[in-house]
Amino acid sequence: MPRTHASLPRLHVAPALAQGQELTLERDQSNYLGAVLRMQPGDEVILFNGRDGAWLARVVNPNKKAVSLELVEQTAPQTPPSDLWYGFAPLKSARLDYVVQKATEMGAGTIQPVITRFTQVHRLNADKLLANVIEAAEQCEVLTVPDVAPDITLDKLIAGWNPERALVFADEGQASSSPLEALRRLAGRPVGLLVGPEGGFSDEEREKLLAQPFTVPISLGPRILRADTAAVAALAVIQATIGDWR
Amino acid sequence: MPRTHASLPRLHVAPALAQGQELTLERDQSNYLGAVLRMQPGDEVILFNGRDGAWLARVVNPNKKAVSLELVEQTAPQTPPSDLWYGFAPLKSARLDYVVQKATEMGAGTIQPVITRFTQVHRLNADKLLANVIEAAEQCEVLTVPDVAPDITLDKLIAGWNPERALVFADEGQASSSPLEALRRLAGRPVGLLVGPEGGFSDEEREKLLAQPFTVPISLGPRILRADTAAVAALAVIQATIGDWR
Secondary structure, three states: OOOOOOOOOEEEOOOOOOOOOEEEOOHHHHHHHHHHOOOOOOOEEEEEOOOOOEEEEEEEEOOOOOOEEEEEEEEEOOOOOOOOEEEEOOOOHHHHHHHHHHHHHOOOOEEEEEEOOOOOOOOOOHHHHHHHHHHHHHHOOOOOOOEEOOOEEHHHHHHHOOOOOEEEEEOOOOOOOOOHHHHHOOOOOOEEEEEOOOOOOOHHHHHHHHHOOOEEEEOOOOOOOOHHHHHHHHHHHHHHHOOOOO | OOOOOOOOOEEEOOOOOOOOOEEEOOHHHHHHHHHHOOOOOOOEEEEEOOOOOEEEEEEEEOOOOOOEEEEEEEEEOOOOOOOOEEEEOOOOHHHHHHHHHHHHHOOOOEEEEEEOOOOOOOOOOHHHHHHHHHHHHHHOOOOOOOEEOOOEEHHHHHHHOOOOOEEEEEOOOOOOOOOHHHHHOOOOOOEEEEEOOOOOOOHHHHHHHHHOOOEEEEOOOOOOOOHHHHHHHHHHHHHHHOOOOO
């Protein structure tokens, strides 16, 4: 498929998007288009809001404090929402941004920080997480923008978990094996993936997870993976077996 | 398996490792143990060289310019060498380090920079690549240390490629599908994975790759993946289907 719009700036906006509509950007995005990119009337961008697909839009007024755009036409239909829940023990700043971006690239539908015993970070900036989700969506042409759920302790997560949804988690105690068979058995069920912190789960947490009827421990091979590697690796095998890669 | 030695420093060294042997560390590692960690006689570390497994060693002389150690016992057998070739278009500095670390965590046997049309970087520091490989091996308890091959142009790579080895590459032109079936057909063959640069392959490069009898184009799903995400995702599905996760 030719990617004729590949080089146009892509911006996530809040309002509904429809033919012939005009909209005015917020201050930060206006400054970006008007002052940084120095756009002129007639220049084009791609807009999306996570609901209405991707739209080609043309600059009407390039005022760097309030750029106004006119919607021209839809360039891509809205992609379906993702049902994949992804929970992760938050890492420190740069790696945290990274994990959230990767989860967005890999098609997570909901992203939720989960506080465990060995979690490095306890105070999370929800706005920053969302900003990272949006930036990843803009950069990787993702039209289904993941929700960011509020952080939750592992205990509360387990206590409130809908048992119909399988909770996959990478278990270092598993003998090294391929996770594909275990994942394939989950076809047709809603699925969640939980990735623990760098120090892993505590013995108590691990026992508690293994005791739940809805948990599905998987191995991610014979080597230790950093938490951010494990996240992408696990999401890849999930999407490839029972997710939206098919 | 209890990880009793999990918190000991792990160091990659060059010499052969055997019972009762004594060895003296190089300057940088001596400074690390002697001055940074302030180790004392009797303190323990784990040593490995990529050939002889993992060995528990005890500090004899903590002189920060030349720490000497005595080997106590082997704590883990040598893991088999990996036959998986991994080629990648080099990215700029931090992302480059990251890609090399992830390839090590994911069990690549040979890591080789491949210069393509849209490659961002043309001058590579081979010592730095190797340092990143070793650091990743130390941090992730990887005992099979990947070889770093010299950088090569895509044309030369294709011209010199042993056609018995399958060359898997992520092809954005493929319809979104799961790569598992295509990969499973490669069971028993030696395999390589080529990950292109952020801008992808040029049309000419792509046509040339597709024209080779040994290439195996795969899809990595419906979304665009950053090069470092694609690397981990592709390595995960390869290791899970036909690699050493089983």
